[in-house]
Structure formats: structure tokens, C-alpha cells
Amino acid sequence: MKILVCISNVPDTTSKINFTEGDTKFDTNGVQFVINPNDEFGLTRAMWFKEKQGATVHVATVGGAQTEPTIRKALAIGADEAIRINAEPTDGFFVARQLAEVVKNGGYDLVIAGRESIDYNGGMVPGILATLLDMNFVNTCIGLEVDDNNATAMREIDGGKEKISTSLPLVIGGQKGLVEESDLRIPNMRGIMMARKKALNVVEPIDAPKPTQDQKFEKPAPKGPVKLVDAENVGELVNLLHNEAKVI
């Protein structure tokens, strides 16, 4: 089985968000970039397929040269090879078209992407990619087993989960649950050394339109001070929620 894990290079979850150039760009100053958490769960599941079922695992990202430390980390965790499409990932459809080209040329059976990146939250790359290539697709995937050509996936739904039966070739939009937080791997020294020797192929993007453009960003309006209620006077909270906030 040949697996492609799609990686997005995102600000660490603890990052404070600021904008620059007249609020038209995300301010990367002082921001630590990491593998998108939803993708990392998928990458770790791919490592399981590699170790238990002999799968080959490649990773791909759409991004500039500044994303290479993140890709190297994926190689250090255990991916066999990496592909970087040399373009700025400013639109989900554009990114999906770039990755579709990689999948088509690479003959992958399974594509694992995160359900969304935690920066731009488009949540569309895996679904568009699957549809462009007429592959099966399962979103918000929290469990995946593959047996020959058959796949059984668990999907998170509102208020529960759903078991889905499908077949390869398959694209999933993954998230926590594919593996547990405690299963995530920190690259060891051997992995980091080996990653240096692994192939990181840079390819130029294909021509593709960008149907959406972020024009301007803003931060949420600052919050007013909290109204404290005495712990001995809990009834006052009920009163405030009913008469002032009008939410109960």
C-alpha cells in the first residue's frame, strides 16, 4: 500500500495571532511552526500502516522553502520520502489541485490529510482532492483499518460516530482518534539523522486558479471585564443569566 500524508505547516496551537501589512497578512514574527495537529494524527496512523502492513509512506506539502523544517520533522518521525510543491497555499482549491497532481503521478492508494488546518480552517482540501480524482472520501475520520482493497473507517458525526465501509483508493480527512495523543511520536536522534538523507523533492506548481482570496484580517474585539458573583450568592448568577444575558 502506498500512502501519501498531506502536511500543512501551521502556527503552534499556543501562538498568539497578529496581522501585519495593513492587516492583510498573518504576522509570522516570533511564531513557531509545526505539523498541523490533524495531519500529525494521520501521519502517526500512517506509521502504524508502515510498521504493521508494510506500507510506503510519503508526505507532501504545498509551501515555500520555510516549510522544510516541518517536512523534515515528518521524515524524522518515519516517512520515507517528501514532496514540497513550491507555492504559497493561500486557497484550498488551489492546494487540492496541486496535491491531486502529486497523487495522480505517484499512484497512491491512500491519501491521509487533516480534516482542516488550524490556521485558515478551510477544511476543503481532502474532499476536493478526492472528488477531482474520483477517489472515495471520508471526513472527520477517527479510525481507519485497511484490509486488501477494503477500508473500514469511523467518522465523527454531530453527537456520535458512524462506521463506514468503503474501498481504496481512498482519501480521508483525519483528526484526533485516528491515534491517541499519547501515540504521537517525538523524533529521536536516529530519526533526525536518517531524515537528512531522505529525499525531499521540490516540484513547481501547476497552473491553477485561486477561487478565493483573503482580503483583510482582524482580531476579535477586546472583551469587557468579567462580572464576578460571590460564591455564597449563586442565585445572583441565575438572576444575571436570566435578566441580563437573557440566555436562560
Add this chain to the structure above:
Amino acid sequence: MSVLVYTESDKGKFKKNAFEVASYAYAVAQQLGESVTAVSMNVDDNEILGTYGVSKVLKVSNADLHTFNAKAYANVLAQAAEAEGAKVVIVSSSADTKFLAPILTAKLNAGYVPNVVAAPEGTSPFVVKRTAFSNKGFAHTEISAEIKVVGVSNNAFGAVENPTSASVEDFSPSLGDADFTTKSVEVDKVVGKATIADADIVVSGGRGLKGPENWGMIEELADILGAATACSKPVSDLGWRSHGEHVGQTGKPVASNLYIAIGISGAIQHLAGVSASKTKVVINNDPEAPFFKAADYGIVGDAFEVVPKLIEKLKEFKAQNA
């Protein structure tokens, strides 16, 4: 021409978000000088959509569509968009819709923007405001493609009444085996309880509750309020509660009217995930907990003393206002 809206249903009844997206579609149609056409799946009583500004309902009745299937549903919507000549398609932010919207987008070669929180700022160019950076910010995003798919955030626009007389037409899409290559085998879903996605109130517990055995009072509080229960990331990582309850940046976003955080200190990732909630209450014994800076109301105190009192007071309140 019309603005197309997908009005979701569950077991033949429209979901709350169906009225929100219909209201949103009406606002867009007003800007464009068009009318609203809704698509419903296996719903008998469609006239109610007229209350929210829908002029026409394409009623799909198909036994193969009783269970949600993203690819098949997306194909139905794509055919409806084509039949109506719709250039704008409005959808919700439910898990099912976020599954089908990218498929629909690819089929229509459209531009898709999810997590939209307000009516378009303009239609030429077509610009919408959406959340980004997992609710730590907003983006004003232009959709320049000819066909636009807009995903409206839960509880952001609200259901707005615009009484219209809705005509109902049967719509029979053409579907084949290729649309059903992913099959639902089993659905394991909480019934009769509010879910985090569509609850008006969410009651959430953190590590301050010390262990899963102490969740009884969280559930009791949620029951009284008709609320969904949720938890912080450490709680789900420790296995005290299921992943499905984890809210925050890497879990589920919450956009309820009221969010009550108990024993949650308020890590930046958690605060981001719940920031779209309209009123936030924090109960924590540490007055320095970051959540107090993000909350509207707070009680500094021991959850094990405060929550039982709150339950008691709410029972009295319910009895008086019954």
C-alpha cells in the same frame, strides 16, 4: 435565478440550522435581487421554510437517501444548482455538511468559504467575513469564482423570519451506484440529548473536577439546562470523557448562546475554540485562571460547592418559571 440553500433534516424534520441557513440565503438573495430555492431530503412538511424567506422548495424523496451519504447528497445539490442556474449555494457548518461541501465545490468548480459569520459585505466583489485561526481571528474573504458556496457558522446569523409563500416541487436527481461507494454500516448517536454542535447551552468540565467519577453534577447541571456536555483537552486525553466531547482548537468549536466552564483554567487553545459562544461563565477556585479574562460572568470558588448550589438555584428558577 435563485440562491440555493441546503436545508438539513434529521428523520424527516428540519434541523435548527436549516432555518438559519434559509435566513442567510434570504439576506443574500435580497442583495442580489433574487429569490431563495431550498433543497430538502425526505421531508414531508416543507412549507415551514417559507417563514424564513424560501420561495421554492425542491423536495427530494428517495429511499437511498434516508441515511446521509456525502457523495450522493453533494451530487443531488450539484444537480439542483444546475437546474436552478444558482450562482450562490448556502450550506451549514454541521459535520455532515462540512463533509459534502468540498465535494459539491469540486463538482461545481466553485469557490467555497466555510465558517462565515455575517451576511456578505458586498456581492460585487462577493466578500464574506469568516472565522480563521481557529476563532483567534477573522478574515474578510472574496470569492471570485462564478459559483460560490458559503458555509454559515452555527448560531452566528440566527433564524430570521421573512414570511414568504413557499411552493413545493418534487425533484428527482439522477443517482447511480458510483454515488454510493462509501456505505454507512452503523450509526452510534446520542438520542434525545443536545449535541455540542446545535445546543443553545453547553456545560463543560476540566481537570479541576479531579476525576471522571465527579461528572455526575456536570450531567445534572446540563440536564436541568437542556445543555450538551463538553470537556477540555486534558480531560479527553486522560480518557475521563470521550474525544467527541473535547472542545477547543483541535477539538470541536462551540458557538452556543451560553457556555459554562467548570474547573477549566482557560488555555489559549480552549479559549479560541469556545470564543464564538455568546455568553461565557467560568467557575474556578483560582482567581488567576486565564478564563476569567475571557468570561462574561465568573465565580471564584470550589466547583464541588458552587455547582450543587447552582443546580439547586436553577431548580428553584425552573419551578418558578415553569
